[in-house]
Amino acid sequence: MSDAPGPDTPAVIEARDLTARFGSNTLFRHVSFDVRRGEVFVILGGSGCGKSSLLKLMIGLVPPAEGRVGILGTDVWSTEGAARLALLKRLGVMWQQGALFGSQTLLENVEMPLAEHTRLPAAARAEVARAKLGLVGLSEAADRLPSEISGGMLKRAGIARALALDPPILFLDEPSAGLDPITSAGLDALIRDLSRSLGTTFVVVTHELASILAIGDRCIMLDKEAKGMIAEGDPRELRDHSTHPTVRSFFRREAA
Ligand SMILES: Nc1ncnc2c1ncn2[C@@H]1O[C@H](COP(=O)(O)OP(=O)(O)OP(=O)(O)O)[C@@H](O)[C@H]1O
Ligand SMILES: [Mg+2]
Secondary structure, X not given: OOOOOOOOOOEEEEEXXXXXXXXXXXEEEEEEEEEXXXXXXXXXXXXXXXXXXXXXXXXXXXXXXXXXXXXOOEEOOOOOHHHHHHHHHXXXXXXXXXXXXXXXXXXXXXXXXXXXXXXXXXXXXXXXXXXXXHHOOOHHHOOOOHHHOOHHHHHXXXXXXXXXXXXXXXXXXXXXXXXXXXXXXXXXXXHHHHHHHHOOEEEEXXXXXXXXXXXXXXXXXXXXXXXXXXXXXXXXHHHHHOOOHHHHHHHOOOOO
8 A cells, every 4th residue: 555645756747838739729738737656636627628638648649739748757759669659558548438349348358458468378368357357346247248337337347448557657537427426436436446555646537526526636727718727736725725716616616
């Protein structure tokens, strides 16, 4: 078990002066932050402000218009070839639309990244995949198809697949979207447990206030109108002390 990370914990992600733009549509400008090793770092903001896009800049899928991203000491956008692939392989991702393959069992879905990126023999792959399903509480469902399990179980299976290669950093885009509050709280507890027991760093996009307060060590908030970052810090402190009207209204559930 690792303790909660503090201000002296080293950064595993360094985002500096990031600007995201699609054509003439600038989503945000000059966004800078650190993600510390072992923390649950939450990205907040209204629909369309660029949260998923920010994840894509961080993991090397969409180039930033300006700025840079360092992950585990490597500059994502100036590194090329094998070194870049090696870095990206170390990142676990569960996308907002992150569907599993419907014709494959949960076990086969979790085995997939292992088949693609390791030379483990089949029996060892199955063993690792079973262990990952066990971590997310799905041992009993290993042989079921995605269509045979609930939405909450699908999210857990997505997390198991993202954990397959033991990534030091896991990115989750809206993990609790579409789940009922109790299932969502269960998923929050799982994220918290995995973070503290595995020491994995989590970067989580969400706009569920209950989740943010339950899992977030620190957060940033993006804003569509401001085209940038309007808050950074401990979500509980932002809730209690922020004077920014949009941040206040979000945390206090008031209309701006
Ligand atoms: N590849 C792309 N090409 C052009 N425009 C894009 C692309 N990806 C995203 N956008 C635009 O960027 C804006 C922000 O999209 P993004 O998905 O990052 O928002 P978001 O904050 O994740 O929203 P949500 O909360 O609804 O998931 C949207 O207006 C979207 O249409
Ligand atoms: Mg999104």
